Amino acid sequence: MNVVRHAARTLRREFMAGDLLTVFAALVLGVAAMTAVGTLVDRVTLALTASAAEVIGGDLGVQARAEPPAGFAEQARQRGLAIAHRVTFPSVLFHGESSLMATIKGVDGAHPLRGRLRVARDVAGLHAEDAGGPPAGEAYADPRLLAGLGVSIGDTIELGASHVRITRVLLSEPDASGGLMEMAPPLLVHRHDVAAAGLLGAGSRASYRLMFAGPPDAVDGMRQWLEPQLQPGQRLVGVEDAQQGLRAAFDRAGRFLALAALLAVLLAGVATALAANRFALHRIDTVAILRCLGARQRDILGSLALQLVLLAIPACALGIGLGMLAQVALVEALGNLVPARMPLPQATPMLAGAGIGLLILFGFGLPPLLRLRGVPPMRVLNRSFAALPATSLLAYVAALAATVALTVYATGDVQLAAWVLGGLAALAVIAAAAGAALLWLLGRVQARLRGAWRLGLAALTRRRGLAVVQLVGLSLSLCALLLLAVIGPGLLGQWRDRLPADTPNHFLLNVQRDQAQAVDQALRGLGVADPDLQPFGTGRLLAINGKPPQRAQVDEGDDGNDADRPVNFSWRHGFPPANTLLEGQYWDASSRADEASLEEGWARRYGMSIGDTLTLQLGEQERTFTVTSVRKADWDSFRVNFFVLLNAGAVGDAPYNLISSFHLPSGRTAALAPVARQFPNVSVLEIDAILERVREVIERVAQAVQLVMGFSLAAGVLVLLAALQATAGERRYDSAVLRTLGARHGQLRGAVLVEFGALGLLAAVLAVAAAALIGALVSRQLFELALAPPWVPLLAGGAGGVLLSLLAGWSGTRSILRTPPVLALRQG
Template sequence: MKLRRATIHSYWLMFVATVITVAIVTSSQLITDRIGLLLDRQASELLAADMVVISGREFDAEYREVAKQHGLRVSSSVSMRTAIFIDDNPRLVELKAVDNAYPLRGRLERALGVTGERTYASGIPASGEVWVGSKLAELVGQSFSLGEASFDARWLLTFEPDRGGAIFNLAPRVLMNLEDLPATGLVVPGSRVRHRMMFAGELSDINRFKIWLTINLKAGEEIQDLENARPEMRRALERTRKFFALAIVLTLVIAMAAIAITARYTANREAPKVAMLRAFGISQRSLFRYYLRQLGGLWVAATIAGIALGWVTQFPLQWALDGWFGKSLPQVYSLKPFLSATLVGFLALAGFSLPYLVNATATPPMQVLRTAVNRRSWLRGLLISGSAIVAVFVVLVLLMQSSMLAVATLALVLVCAFVLPLVLGWMIRLLLFSSQRRFWLRQYLLSRLQAVSRGAIYVMSGFSLVLIAILLIAVVKDELLGSWHEQLPQDIPNYFLINIRSDDIDAVGAYMQQHRIESSKPYALARARLTQINSVDIGAIDFVDPRAEHLVKHTFNMTHARELPDDNEIVAGEWLDADSPRAQVSVEQGMAERLELEIGDQLTLTVGSKTLRAPVTSIRSVLWENFKPNFYLITNPELLADMPQTGLMSAYIEDRSRLDLKRLLKRFPSITLLDISEIMARVRAIVDKASVALQFFFIFALVSAMIVLLAAIQTGRQEREIESSLLRALSAHTSQLYRVHVLEFTLMGGLIGFFSASFATLAGWVISVYFFNIEFHFSLAVWAYGMLSSCLVLTIAGTLVSRRVYNVSPMKILRS
C-alpha cells in the first residue's frame, strides 16, 4: 500500500502532463469544430444558405419535406432572364423571385438610390413591389411591367448574399416576391428558368440530408455548397483550417514533450525502488506488469480529468471569442473530440512513458549496493526513440488534415529531438573551450549544463522544442496574415464592370482615365463550356474528384492574353505563344487537377454556338483572393477572335466617385456594374476572425509551455538542491547562489532562444512556401523575441520555482 502511494506521488507530474494533453485535444477540437462551423456560416452567407440545389426544372416537393424532417430551414427561388421596357426600349434583366424565408444566411441590403445610405433589409420585397440592381437605379420610385403584371420599384438592391457564382454573367437584377411570379405569366412550359432550393441548419443535419439528396438527385440537378462555392472563399477557409490543424498539433507536441520529460523523471526516480525490489527477487516481468497497471490507472484518471478540464475550458474561451466574433459560436454535438482526446492521451502516454519504464525495470539489483548508471542498451535506446516517433506520427495522422503537413511536422519534431541535444551540447563545449582561465562562474555554469547526470541538455532540448513550436505558430501566423493582407490591400478593385460591348471598350477606358478612376486593363470575356477531353464526351468520363461533377456542368470564364496575368504562375508547360497561329489554351491549376487534365490534352469548348478545339499547353496557379479578373481558361488572341465576347474591367471606385459612376452607366447602358466590396469584406472578416482564433491557440501553447517549463525545472530540483547545499558548505553566500541560478537560467534561455528561433525560422519557411504557398520573409525579430522571451520566461519562472534552493540548508549535503 505504501509502495502504491509512493508511486502515485512520483507520478503526479506525468499525470498533470497527460491531463493537459487530453484537455488540449478535447477543448481544441470542441472549439475548432465550432470556429470552423462559424467560418462556414460566414462563407454560407455567400450562398445565402449552407447548401443549395440548382435545377432547370421545379423540384420534387419531397425535397422540402425531407429537409424539414432533417430539421433544416428551406427557402426557394426562381431566376430567369427576361426583358422589361424602359421608355419603350427593351432591357434584359436577371429576374429573381424569392420566398419569405430568403436569405437563410446573410442579409439583403438596400438603398433609396445610388448615392443613398445602404441599410439592411428586414425582409424581401412586399407583394406588388420589386427591388432593382444599380444598373436600373433610374427606375427607383417608378412602376414598370414585368410580363403581365405591373410592379413598383421601391428600393435599389445594393447587396444580395448569393450574388456570387457566375458573377460575370449577370444582367441587371430585379428581385421580387415569389408569390407574385405566377401573375407575371413569365414561367410557362419551356421557359429557361433556374430553380434554387436552399437549405440551412446544423452541420450534422446538413451532412445527413446531403447524403440523402445526393442519392435522390435527379438528372440536371446540381448541389452547391461551400466545397464548390467561391474559390477565393474556399482558399481562405482551407488555409485557415490548415493553420488550425498545425497550431493544434504544435500545441500537442508541447504537451507531449511534457509527458516525455516527466516520464523520464519518473523512471529515474523509480530506479532505486526497482533495484531494491529486484534485489528481493521480484522478477522484471512482475515489475513490468506492476508499472503497466500503474500507467493504465494513470491513463484512465488523466483521461477523465483531461476531458472534464477540456470541456470546461471551452466556456471561458467561447465567452472570450463571442466578444471578438460579434456573434455566438454555434453548437456542435459530437463525441469525436472526446474519443480523439482519449486515444491521443493513450498514445502519448504509452509512446513516451512505457519505454522509460521498461528501462527502469531493467535497473540492475546491484544498484542497491552501489549507485551506478543504468546504461541503456542500443536496443532499449531504439525502443525509447522508436515508440516516441510512432506515437507522434500516429497522433499527427489522427489529427492533421494534410498528410504532407503531418510528415513535415514529424520531420520537424525528429530534427528537434535528435539534433537539438547535439547542437546544444556542441555549443556548450565551444563556450567551455573559449573560457578556461577561471572556473567560477561561467565555466561552473557551463559544466552544470554539460553534466550528463543532470540531464540539462535534454531538459533544454525539451524546452527548445516547445519554444520552436510557439515561435513557429507565431511566425507562420504572421506570414499567413501578412500574406492575406498583402493580397487584400485597401485599394484593390471593388467593382467589376461587365458586359462592356467590344465597340465601347476604348471609350470606357478613356472615361475611367479622364475621371481618375483606378481600373484594370480591359479583358475580353467569353463564356465557354467544356464538352470533350481528347474527343471523349465529358459526361462519359468518370472523374476521381467528386468536385469535378460541378465543373462538368460549369460555364467557364475564358479570355485571351499575350502575357501571363499578374499573380498567375505557370506550374506546368509553357505560356502561350501569342504570335503562333496554332490553337493553345492555358488551364487554371484547380480545374486541371479536378478534371485530371495534363499538358497536351485536347479540349473541345463551345462558346455560344461556336466550337473550338485546343490543346492544353500550360497549367497556371491563380491567386483567386486578389479579387482581380481571374480566368479558368486563357487562349491565344487568334483563337478567340471570332468568338462572341464582351469586355470586362475591374476598378476601384471611391464613394466620392459614385456620381461619375452614374454618368458612366448612363453613357454606356450595356455595362453591368458588380459591387464586390461586400464579398471582399467577408473574406477580410474571415481573415480577422482567424487571427483571433490563432491568438487563442497561441495562449494554449503558452500555457502548455509553462507546464513543460515547470516540469523541466522540477525534474532537476533535487540535483539543484544538492549542488546549492554543497556550495553553501563551501561557504558560498546567498547572493552567489542566487547569481548561479539566475545566470544558469538566463544562459539556458539564451541558448534555447537562439536555436529555437533558428529552427522555427527554417521550419516556418518550409511550411509557408510548401504548404501555404505564401512568400516567406526572414526577420531578425524572431531571434530577438525568441531569445528575449526565452531568457525572461526561463529566468523568472526558474528563479521563482527554484526559490527553495537558495535557502537550502548546507546540512542537506551531509544527509544526501
C-alpha cells in the same frame, strides 16, 4: 504496504514540489486545447449537417443547364415526394435610367420545400413573415437591389421584355450563399414571369434545379432511381452541397485552430515526459529504501502509477472545463461564421480530450517510472541505476502514435498533422544527432580550456544522455513557440494582406468594343488609375486532344462528359496580373501562335498538361490551341481572372465584350451614375459589402486562433522551463562537490552560464531554422500562402530563447549556492 494509502499520501506531499505540478499543468493545457477545438468543430459540423436540407431548399435535387425531363417530376410524385422548380440566371434590371446586375431566381408556388423564406413589407424588415414563392407579376427584392435601382416597395421594374412589381423585401431564403460569395443581389420572381421576359433563349447562362422533399426512404429510393438516368450536364444536389461558402471559410479557420491545438498537445506531451523523467530520478532513493524495507516491485510501481491516476482525474476534469469555456469564447469570436442555431456540445470531443490527456500522462509519464523496476536495494550504498529499458522506448513510440492519431481524429486534418509533426520529428532527430556530435567534439576540446568554460562544458559532456534530451526538449519547445508567436501571426497577416485597401471593389460588365475608349476615359476621370478593360468571350469547348472533353474530376451523379460545354475565356499579349506561372512558358507579346494558358484548377479538372490541345468554337470559327503554360490565379485578389487565356495575336475576329475591375473609395459609387446613364448597356457591380465580409472572416478567425494559441504558448513555456530544469538535481550535486573542493561562487555561476548558454544557442539555431522551414512549407502546402520567413522576428525569438536559458541557469545557481554543500550531497 498499502498501495492506495501510500500513493495518496505521497501525491499530497510531492504535488507542490514542482515535477508533478508541471505534469498537472501540462495535462490541463493539452486537454483544454483539444476539447475546445474538438467541441467547436463537432458543433459546427452537426449544425451544418442538420441545417443542410433547409439550406438547399429540399432533401434532394437535380441541377442542369436545361430544364430537367418531365419524367423526373412524375417519378417523384409516384413516390409521394413534393417537388419544386427553380431557374437561376444573371440579368440586368432597369428602372428609368438606372440599371443593376441581379441574380434572377424564378420559382413556383411550392418553393421552398425545406427551410424558411423570410420577407417583409418594409425596407427595415421590422415586420418579417414567412412566405412561399411570389405570385405571377410580383417580385421579392434584396435590399441592395432597392438601393441600387433607387426604387421602393410597390414600384415596377423592367425584367427583360416584361415588368414585375416589387411587393416584398427579401430578408433570407434557402439556397442563399450567406452573402459571402453571392456578388449580385437576388430578385425572386415567379417562373411564368421569367418565361414572359424572354431571357431563357439560346446562349443564356441559366441553371435549372428540380427539388424533392419527403420521407427519407422515399428520398433514398428517388436518388437510386435518378443516378442511372442522369445525362451529361445533369447532377444530383444533396445536403453535402449545402453551405459551401460557410464550409470554405470555416475550413481555413479550422486549420489555424488545429495548428494551435496540435502544438499544444505535442508540447504538453514533451513537458510531461521531461517532468516525469525528473520525477523518476528523484524517486530512485525512495524506491531503493522501500526495497530494503521489503516492499515488492509491483507494489512500488503500482503506487507510482496510482499517483498518476489520482493526478489525471482532476487534471482532465479541469482541462475539460477550461476547454468548454474556451469553445464558448471561440463561438463568440467566430460570430456569424458559424451557424446561428448551434447544437448542444456532444460528449465525444470531451471524451477525446480526456483520452488525449490520459495518453499524454501514461504514454509520456509512465516510461520513466518503468526504469525504477531495476533499482536495486544496494542503491542506498552506491549510485547504480538501470538503463532505459526497451519497453520504455516502445511505450514512448506507441504513446506518440496514439496521441497523434487521436489528435488528427479530433481536428480532422491529416495533412496539417503530417507536415507539422513531420517537421518537428525531423527537428528532434537532427537535434539529437547535432547534440551528440557537439558533445563528442566538446569532449575533445574541453580539457584544453580553463576556468568556467572548462567546468561548464565538462558538465555537459559528463551527462551526455541528459544533455541530449535537454537539447531536444529546448529545440522542440522553442520551435513550437516560434511557430505560434511568429509564423502563426505571419500567416494571418499574409491572409489579411491579400485584401489591401486598394482591392478592386467594383466590376464593370458588358462594355461593348466600340465603347472601350469612352468608358476608359470616363473611369480615368473618376480617378481610376488603370481601368484595365479586358475582353470577355464565351464559346464552346468542342474537344481536348481531338476527343470529346471528359473531366478527370467527376462529381457524384455525373458522367463528366462536357461535350459542347460553354467556356468563358479572354486573350491578351502580356502575362496577367494576380497570376503565378507554374509550368511552361508564356508567349511573347509579338507571338501569333495558337497558344493557350490554363488555370491550374481547370487544367487539373480535365487532366490537361503542357503540349495538350483544346478545340474551341469562337463565334463562327473553330480553332485549336496548344497549351503552353499553366497558371495559378489569385481569386482572392478580386481582379478579373479567367480559366482559359488565349494568345491575343492568334484569336482573330471572335465576338466579345469587355469587363473590368477597379477600386473606388467607399461611398463613391454614386459617381459612376453618369457612366451608367451614358452607357445604359453597361452594368456596375459594387462589392464593398463582400470585401467587408471577407475582412470580417479574417479578423474573427484571428481572434479565435489567438485564444487557442494562448493554451499553446503556455504549454511551450512550460516545456521550456521543464527542459531547463531537467538536470537541476545533478547540477546541485556537482556544485556541492566543487564547493567542497574550494570552487568560488563566481566560477560556479560562470560554469552554469556556459552550460546553459551552449545548450540555448544550439537549440535556438536549430529552432529558428526549423520554424522557418516548417512555416514556409505549411503556408504553401496547406494555406496556399507565400510566406517568406520573417527572419527578424525569428532571430529575435531565438535570441530570447538563449537569454531565457541563461536566465534559468543564473536563477538555478542562486538556489544551489544557498544550499549547504553537506545538505546537497545528502540529497544527491
